[in-house]
Amino acid sequence: MVQPLVLPFIHAEWFETPAVVVHRPTLDRNIARMAALAADAKVALRPHVKAHKTVEIARRQRMAGTQGITVAKLGEAEVFAEAGFRDITVAYPVISAVKRDRLAALAARARVTTVADDLEQVDLLARMAEERAVTVGLWLKVDTGLYRCGIPTAEEDRAAAVVSRILLWEKRWREEPGGGVYFAGLLTHAGHAYGAESKEEVEAIAESEGEQLAALKKALQMRGLPTPALSAGSTPTAARVSKVPGISEIRPGNYVFNDRTQVRLGVANPEDCSLRVVARVVSRPTPDRCVIDAGSKTLALDQGAHGSSGLEGFGVVCGKEGLRVTRLSEEHGVIERPNSRVELPRVGQVVELIPNHACPVVNLTRRLGVVGEAGWEGWWSVDAQGRVE
Amino acid sequence: MVQPLVLPFIHAEWFETPAVVVHRPTLDRNIARMAALAADAKVALRPHVKAHKTVEIARRQRMAGTQGITVAKLGEAEVFAEAGFRDITVAYPVISAVKRDRLAALAARARVTTVADDLEQVDLLARMAEERAVTVGLWLKVDTGLYRCGIPTAEEDRAAAVVSRILLWEKRWREEPGGGVYFAGLLTHAGHAYGAESKEEVEAIAESEGEQLAALKKALQMRGLPTPALSAGSTPTAARVSKVPGISEIRPGNYVFNDRTQVRLGVANPEDCSLRVVARVVSRPTPDRCVIDAGSKTLALDQGAHGSSGLEGFGVVCGKEGLRVTRLSEEHGVIERPNSRVELPRVGQVVELIPNHACPVVNLTRRLGVVGEAGWEGWWSVDAQGRVE
Numbered sequence: 018m019v020q021p022l023v024l025p026f027i028h029a030e031w032f033e034t035p036a037v038v039v040h041r042p043t044l045d046r047n048i049a050r051m052a053a054l055a056a057d058a059k060v061a062l063r064p065h066v067k068a069h070k071t072v073e074i075a076r077r078q079r080m081a082g083t084q085g086i087t088v089a090k091l092g093e094a095e096v097f098a099e100a101g102f103r104d105i106t107v108a109y110p111v112i113s114a115v116k117r118d119r120l121a122a123l124a125a126r127a128r129v130t131t132v133a134d135d136l137e138q139v140d141l142l143a144r145m146a147e148e149r150a151v152t153v154g155l156w157l158k159v160d161t162g163l164y165r166c167g168i169p170t171a172e173e174d175r176a177a178a179v180v181s182r183i184l185l186w187e188k189r190w191r192e193e194p195g196g197g198v199y200f201a202g203l204l205t206h207a208g209h210a211y212g213a214e215s216k217e218e219v220e221a222i223a224e225s226e227g228e229q230l231a232a233l234k235k236a237l238q239m240r241g242l243p244t245p246a247l248s249a250g251s252t253p254t255a256a257r258v259s260k261v262p263g264i265s266e267i268r269p270g271n272y273v274f275n276d277r278t279q280v281r282l283g284v285a286n287p288e289d290c291s292l293r294v295v296a297r298v299v300s301r302p303t304p305d306r307c308v309i310d311a312g313s314k315t316l317a318l319d320q321g322a323h324g325s326s327g328l329e330g331f332g333v334v335c336g337k338e339g340l341r342v343t344r345l346s347e348e349h350g351v352i353e354r355p356n357s358r359v360e361l362p363r364v365g366q367v368v369e370l371i372p373n374h375a376c377p378v379v380n381l382t383r384r385l386g387v388v389g390e391a392g393w394e395g396w397w398s399v400d401a402q403g404r405v406e
Numbered sequence: 407m408v409q410p411l412v413l414p415f416i417h418a419e420w421f422e423t424p425a426v427v428v429h430r431p432t433l434d435r436n437i438a439r440m441a442a443l444a445a446d447a448k449v450a451l452r453p454h455v456k457a458h459k460t461v462e463i464a465r466r467q468r469m470a471g472t473q474g475i476t477v478a479k480l481g482e483a484e485v486f487a488e489a490g491f492r493d494i495t496v497a498y499p500v501i502s503a504v505k506r507d508r509l510a511a512l513a514a515r516a517r518v519t520t521v522a523d524d525l526e527q528v529d530l531l532a533r534m535a536e537e538r539a540v541t542v543g544l545w546l547k548v549d550t551g552l553y554r555c556g557i558p559t560a561e562e563d564r565a566a567a568v569v570s571r572i573l574l575w576e577k578r579w580r581e582e583p584g585g586g587v588y589f590a591g592l593l594t595h596a597g598h599a600y601g602a603e604s605k606e607e608v609e610a611i612a613e614s615e616g617e618q619l620a621a622l623k624k625a626l627q628m629r630g631l632p633t634p635a636l637s638a639g640s641t642p643t644a645a646r647v648s649k650v651p652g653i654s655e656i657r658p659g660n661y662v663f664n665d666r667t668q669v670r671l672g673v674a675n676p677e678d679c680s681l682r683v684v685a686r687v688v689s690r691p692t693p694d695r696c697v698i699d700a701g702s703k704t705l706a707l708d709q710g711a712h713g714s715s716g717l718e719g720f721g722v723v724c725g726k727e728g729l730r731v732t733r734l735s736e737e738h739g740v741i742e743r744p745n746s747r748v749e750l751p752r753v754g755q756v757v758e759l760i761p762n763h764a765c766p767v768v769n770l771t772r773r774l775g776v777v778g779e780a781g782w783e784g785w786w787s788v789d790a791q792g793r794v795e
Contacts, residue, residue: 030503033795067736089737109737110688112699112754114419134689135753158689165738166689166697208735299499300523300547300555308555310501314769314794318707324733344713346597347456347765348478348498348794349554364524365501376736380703381770383792403772405703405737406422 019287021335021369023295026392029367034297035311037378038386041394043291044273045077051255051272052081058259063087063106063248065270068376070401071385072100074273085128087268091119092404098127100400106248107131108204108268110138110158110166117141121149130154130201134167136182139198143186146196154201155183156248159233161226163208163323170205170229173236180242202246202265203230210253212325216283223254227261234263253284271322274375277333278321287333287371294332294370294378295386296350298362307361309342309350309368314381316345319374332370337362342370408676410724410758412684415781418756423686424700426767427775430783432680433662434466440644440661441470447648452476452495452637454659457765459790460774461489463662474517476657480508481793487516489789495637496520497593497657499527499547499555506530510538519543519590523556525571528587532575535585543590544572545637548622550615552597552712559594559618562625569631591635591654592619599642601714605672612643616650623652642673660711663764666722667710676722676760683721683759683767684775685739687751696741696750698757702734703770708763721759726751731759 022040055062061084066075075086075097085104088094094105104127111120111131123129124146133139133155146153157180160167168175183200190197207226213219226249234244250258250267252275259267271278274292275285296311320326331342334352339359344351352368354361362368372378379385379399387394411429444451450473455464464475464486474493477483483494494516500509512518513535522528522544535542546569549556557564572589579586596615602608615638623633639647639656641664648656663681664674685700709715720731723741728748733740741757743750751757761767768774768788776783 032502033504034502035794109699110753112686112688113421113423115422134691138753160691164695165691165733165735165740167691169691297501299501302523302549302554302556302558306553310498310794313706313708313713313766314792317702319702323735324702344554346554346712347769351554364499364527377702380736381792381794403703403770405424405699405770 018338019333019335019371023293023388024367024369026388027295027367032295032367034295034367035315036295036386037315037382038293038295038388039397040291040293041387041389043289044074047273047275047289047291048078048081051269052083054256055259055267056082060259060264061266063266063268065089065108065268066097067093068270069273069379070399070404071397072097072400073397075102078273084266087270090405091116091123092406093401094123095119096401096404098123102127104128108206110134111142112138117145120153121145121151124151124153130156132156132158132204133179133183134158136179139179139182139186143198146198150196152190152196153198155198156201156204157183159203159205159230161205161207161229162222163206165208167205170233173233176233177237177240177242180237184242200245202244202248203233204248205230206251207249207254208251208323210251211278211282211322212327213282219253219282219284220257223257224261226254227258227264231261231263252279253282271375276375277328277371277373281327290371292372292375292378293335294372295367296370298364298366298368301361301364304361305353305357307352309352310348311350311370312348313345314347315378316350316370316372317374317377317381318345319377322374322376328373332372335369335371337368407727408722408724408760412682412777413756413758415777416684416756421684421756423684423756424704425684425775426704426771427682427684427777428786429680429682430776430778432678433463436662436664436678436680437467437470440658441472443645444648444656445471449648449653450655452655452657454478454497454657455486455790456482457659458662458768459788459793460786461486461789462786464491467662473655476659479794480505480512481795482790483512484508485790485793487512491516493517497595499523500531501527506534509542510534510540513540513542519545521545521547521593522568522572523547525568528568528571528575532587535587539585541579541585542587544587545590545593546572548592548594548619550594550596550618551611552595554597556594559622562622565622566626566629566631569626573631589634591633591637592622593637594619595640596638596643597640597712599640600667600671600711601716602671608642608671608673609646612646613650615643616647616653620650620652641668642671660764665764666717666760666762670716679760681761681764681767682724683761684756685759687753687755687757690750690753693750694742694746698739698741699737700739700759701737703736704767705734705739705759705761706763706766706770707734708766711763711765717762721761724758724760726757
């Protein structure tokens, strides 16, 4: 049975629901574990802050030992740069004039790297860097099986062509003073691990993720193209991929919270899930159905990550084994009991849920409640919430 | 072929994507049509503003002729009250002391009605109204087949018991000066219409929605319990239900935008869809796949409304028949072409999409771009975005 971490510390009648709440001791333990894992494996830890979008959490990660942060969007990068983060990987293609402009402004005040997977993009970014007299590191984005962005690692010719182009611009930058781009290395995200059926499958994907990078690095070396670094590793794959020789850094994000998906994958236990949704029963129209005030605008409709759909329903009701969140509309969650011996909560009672996917839940809320060992500690602002542009 | 409404008016290189944009002439036409429909049927139009959460749009609805607004959450009600709306139905159970407190504050500055579906809740709201010297109208929330909140209309004894209790409190309020509650009528939301397979099925649900209300009203009258009003009607069911004798008001929301779900239900044509998502192609790693910068944090994962799943994929790519949005992760949308003769857009190009469900898309953005007949008109703030509490 999954224990509630938050409910013991709140006064239900006066607690505003729905609320997204972090159990800070669990969060800190998750942060420390990943930092230790990276230190043991001698890889850099560059956490993906899109998982939490919260400056306070990124500070805690930094205290535990990190080497910069990863973001998905420039809007996120700008928020964290403003908060004093000075080493940022924008792990997302920067396309369009307006975004190159913003990247240049960011690079003027922080060490910035970003990704590229085609020649034209490399040229546009390099010219921007020269014109604006800023320096930007470029990772070759490679695809290790997610089939989303990036050049498949098996397509060595295509990869070599883009890397050669980056190195050409890098040579120019090294020879002339001013701005330019340099080759940062190979970067991948094996998000297909989220669709795995078992812990063993996750491990196999992680191993393949690392070995594909190492093999491509070797192939590039054979062509005289040196690869400075290999960046890989999400929350499910970080532990295994960090042991593959040659891997330089890992970029997990979700691990600060964990969620029902990580539990399903065998990567975390329910008690490692630091993010909880507190919702109130607002109606109990029949003995077999109650309705809570957390719907898809709070819990999100994800049944996995990356569009995977390994989970049934929309969250775990802590301390209430046997209850199922069977349906969500925007402001309503329907809880049913497949087993009639399980008692449904009454109208007015609060319940605590572990969401399927923590990241979109945080993106839907402006603030995170914080509970510590001794009780309520206040609110953290989700500083980069909704900064999708 | 669905035509783009927004793309002709933007400069792609300098347009920030992803962006949620409203085609104002289409929006205004949708608003006028529903107002005319309500006027013709001689029912009040009390639009559900949770669909757009935008004060500017509610003002346009008011100009076209409405009788107050409907909201789902107190947070939304507070935003619209602040903007000068003085007749508000909170069509959501108000449970907990903290929310009753906020309801009282709201009722002190606007005409407020809300819903109840159990005796204890009626007593709590009535005592709050007396103590705080405010007046609140109470609708009996009834269930016409959505199986979410509300007393099923067939359970006349239960309905009569709650209505009797409301009328008891109303009597006391009428006899003594000060605050109290009164019976507003019967209210339902036939959201199961969103799961219908055909226009005919939608019509049948709409008819049943209205007739169930009328039948329950009659049953209550037989017990000496007068029902002042009958409130029903969502975007798909409004036209039909407003013709059922006795229906007093309709509460559609989505109609201002329409979306792929309304098109699927036969309620709107693609050219009636005023809400569009503009996204950019950020990668085209293979000839059969491109990736856009609108993922689930922009387009939302809905494949219908109310958890229905009648749609394939995650949106219509306007002007590009044959392309499919096959997968969404948080910041990436994957577009594929099942038919190899269809050309995929290139990196840097922008595409315009009609989302599956407009309401969550608007909830995910802080602002709506506005395009008029002559081009770009600026931004509207989504004032009540994320006000789920």
